[in-house]
Amino acid sequence: MHRLSASFAAFVFLLGAFSPALAQDKTLTVFAAASMKNALDEIDAAHTARTGVKITVSYAASSLLAKQIEQGAPADVFVSADLDWMDYAIGKKTINETTRVNLLGNSMVLIAPKDSKIESVNIGPGFDLAKLAGDGRIATGDVKSVPVGKYATAALEKLGAWGAAESKFAMVESVRAALTLVARGEAALGIVYSTDAGIEPNVKVLGTFPPDSHPAIIYPVAATSAAKSGTAAYLAHLRSSAAKAVFEKYGFKFLLSPTT
Numbered sequence: 714m715h716r717l718s719a720s721f722a723a724f725v726f727l728l729g730a731f732s733p734a735l736a737q738d739k740t741l742t743v744f745a746a747a748s749m750k751n752a753l754d755e756i757d758a759a760h761t762a763r764t765g766v767k768i769t770v771s772y773a774a775s776s777l778l779a780k781q782i783e784q785g786a787p788a789d790v791f792v793s794a795d796l797d798w799m800d801y802a803i804g805k806k807t808i809n810e811t812t813r814v815n816l817l818g819n820s821m822v823l824i825a826p827k828d829s830k831i832e833s834v835n836i837g838p839g840f841d842l843a844k845l846a847g848d849g850r851i852a853t854g855d856v857k858s859v860p861v862g863k864y865a866t867a868a869l870e871k872l873g874a875w876g877a878a879e880s881k882f883a884m885v886e887s888v889r890a891a892l893t894l895v896a897r898g899e900a901a902l903g904i905v906y907s908t909d910a911g912i913e914p915n916v917k918v919l920g921t922f923p924p925d926s927h928p929a930i931i932y933p934v935a936a937t938s939a940a941k942s943g944t945a946a947y948l949a950h951l952r953s954s955a956a957k958a959v960f961e962k963y964g965f966k967f968l969l970s971p972t973t
Contacts, residue, residue: 741947742787743770744778746794746860746932747887748819748906752963753792759959760950766943774887775799776858782807782937789940790947792816792932794888794906795860799933806938812948813935818966820907821864821930824916826898836920842869842902843877849901850883852891860930861888865904868926892916906930908964931968949973 745753750772757768771778771786775793779802782788791808793799796815802808823842825831834845842851854862862884869875885891888905895903896915903916910918934951936944950956954971961967 739765739943740767740769741789741941741943743768743790743792743947744782744786744788745770745772745790745792746775746778747772747889748794748861748909749792749932750889751912752908752960752965756951756956756959759955760947763950764943764946766947768947772887772889774854774859776855776860777886779805779807787939788937789944790934790936792934793860794819794930794932795863795928796931796933797863798860799935803935809936809938809940812940812945813933814952815931815968816934816951817932817960818968819930819932819964820924821861821868821904821922821927822907822910823919823922824892824895824903824905824910825901825919826895827915827917828898829901829917831902831919833918834920836872836922836926838872840872840874841877842874843881846878846881846902849881850894850899851878851881851902851904852883852885852894852900853904854888854891855884855886856882859884859887861891861905864927864930867928868922871926911964932965 761767775798779798782802783805803810853865856862856866883900888909891903892905892909892913894900896913910916949972952969952972954973957967957971
């Protein structure tokens with residue numbers, strides 16, 4: 714009996730020694746574009762409830778996330794708000810390219826604080842954004858790196874509005890930061906995704922940028938090169954009918970045929 718107890722104790726000790734690794738397999742780390750927060754939080758909660766796998770998400774501008782992954786930040790999944798930063802990550806060999814899919818689409822809108830006197834505007838060629846802003850600031854992401862800022866620049870240049878409005882821009886670190894500035898009344902106008910405007914009651918949409926005025930807004934997703942084994946199941950969940958319903962509820966366009 715004593716010998717059996719000793720053997721059992723040894724087994725328990727060995728199991729304990731391996732438990733950190735086992736626990737680690739029950740967690741995944743996702744780096745995702747800031748604009749995805751509300752929808753992805755809901756989708757992740759459902760995945761955790763179904764599988765027991767805890768999802769930790771870092772939300773920020775895609776540019777920052779891609780560079781953090783490049784510098785060795787531990788991540789299993791990367792979701793970018795544009796193709797460029799996913800291409801960048803693939804070029805740095807930090808992404809498992811075979812897992813990459815274009816998951817979502819979005820649109821871009823001009824917003825103002827809810828109590829602004831500015832009414833809806835027609836955004837098209839000859840659109841005078843500088844005049845509309847007056848003495849106020851226009852908030853969007855950094856136009857050199859943050860996807861929404863890059864989309865905004867492309868649209869305004871095509872519409873002939875960038876030159877006059879450039880000096881009025883308050884360029885911030887993410888689309889959600891731009892949304893917050895407008896919601897607080899600290900910026901007269903903002904350029905964000907329609908999905909962001911949809912979750913903030915303190916802003917109103919003045920107009921939507923024509924789709925042909927900027928590159929298509931596409932969110933690619935992929936596993937990183939260092940992804941854990943549970944990542945494949947998570948990526949499958951993002952492509953499921955259940956995830957599609959949540960993404961569409963928040964205003965995203967689902968670009969794939971759902972897997973289940």
